[in-house]
Amino acid sequence: AQSVSQHNHHVILSEAASLELGCNYSYGGTVNLFWYVQYPGQHLQLLLKYFSGDPLVKGIKGFEAEFIKSKFSFNLRKPSVQWSDTAEYFCAVRHGNTGKLIFGQGTTLQVKP
Amino acid sequence: DGGITQSPKYLFRKEGQNVTLSCEQNLNHDAMYWYRQDPGQGLRLIYYSQIVNDFQKGDIAEGYSVSREKKESFPLTVTSAQKNPTAFYLCASGPDRGHTEAFFGQGTRLTVV
Numbered sequence: 704a705q706s707v708s709q710h711n712h713h714v715i716l717s718e719a720a721s722l723e724l725g726c727n728y729s730y731g732g733t734v735n736l737f738w739y740v741q742y743p744g745q746h747l748q749l750l751l752k753y754f755s756g757d758p759l760v761k762g763i764k765g766f767e768a769e770f771i772k773s774k775f776s777f778n779l780r781k782p783s784v785q786w787s788d789t790a791e792y793f794c795a796v797r798h799g800n801t802g803k804l805i806f807g808q809g810t811t812l813q814v815k816p
Numbered sequence: 817d818g819g820i821t822q823s824p825k826y827l828f829r830k831e832g833q834n835v836t837l838s839c840e841q842n843l844n845h846d847a848m849y850w851y852r853q854d855p856g857q858g859l860r861l862i863y864y865s866q867i868v869n870d871f872q873k874g875d876i877a878e879g880y881s882v883s884r885e886k887k888e889s890f891p892l893t894v895t896s897a898q899k900n901p902t903a904f905y906l907c908a909s910g911p912d913r914g915h916t917e918a919f920f921g922q923g924t925r926l927t928v929v
Contacts, residue, residue, distance in 0.1 A: 712856065737917055747906070747920040754915045793858060797910075797918075802847055802866045804910070804918055805875070808858035 705730045707796050709807035716784050717815050724779040724810050726794030733799030736777040738768055739806075742790045750792070753777065764788070786816045819843065822907050822921035829894075829901075829928050837892045837924045839907035845919075846912035848890035852876065853904045853923070862905075865890055866912050894926060901928045 710725035728734065738750040751762025758770040768779045777794060794807040820841045829835045841848065847866050851859040851874075861874030865884040879898025884890055890909075894901045904925050910918030 746922045749917045752917050806859040
C-alpha cells in the first residue's frame with residue numbers, strides 16, 4: 704500500500720541545535736511533496752513544498768527540505784532551531800495521477816530553551 | 817474572507833447515532849479531503865474528492881460516508897458502523913492540479929459517549 708513514513712516520532716533538542724526530520728514514501732509515480740507544521744492549539748500550516756525543479760526547497764522560518772528521488776525521501780532540515788519551533792511536523796505526499804494526499808505519522812519536536 | 821470552515825468545533829453524540837460534520841470552502845478548489853487525526857497516528861485519509869459528484873475512498877473509509885453535490889461543500893457522515901468514532905476530524909481543500917498546496921480547516925472534535 705502507498706504510505707508515508709516519518710522516522711522520528713518524538714525529537715527533543717536544545718535551542719541552536721540542528722534539526723533533520725526524515726520522510727520516506729512508497730509510490731513510484733509523479734509526486735508532489737509537502738511539509739506541514741501544527742503549532743499547539745493551531746491548525747496545520749504549510750512549511751514548504753516541492754513540485755518540480757531544484758530538489759532543494761526553502762520554506763518559511765528557515766526550514767528547507769531536499770527531495771532525493773532515488774531514495775524516495777524528502778527530509779526536512781533547519782540549521783538552528785528555536786524554542787518557537789516546538790510543534791508537530793507532518794510530511795505529506797500527493798500522487799500526481801490520482802490527487803490522493805496522504806500524510807506521515809507526524810514528528811513531535813520539543814525545543815528546550 | 818477566503819478559507820475552509822468546519823462546523824461545529826466540538827460535537828457530542830450518543831453511541832449508535834449517525835452524525836454529519838460540515839466542511840465548506842470558498843477557495844474555488846476542485847479537490848477536498850477528510851482526515852482523522854489521532855495521537856501518534858498522524859492524519860489518516862478517510863475520503864477525498866477531485867471533482868463534484870465524484871469521490872474516492874481513502875485508507876480508513878469504513879464506517880464513514882461522504883457526498884460532493886456542490887463544489888464548495890464536502891460533508892462527512894460518521895455512521896454507527898464506525899467502531900471508534902471519537903477523534904479529531906480535519907477537512908482540507910486544494911487545487912486538482914498546479915503548484916499549490918492543500919489548505920486545512922480548524923477541525924471538529926467529535927466525542928461519542
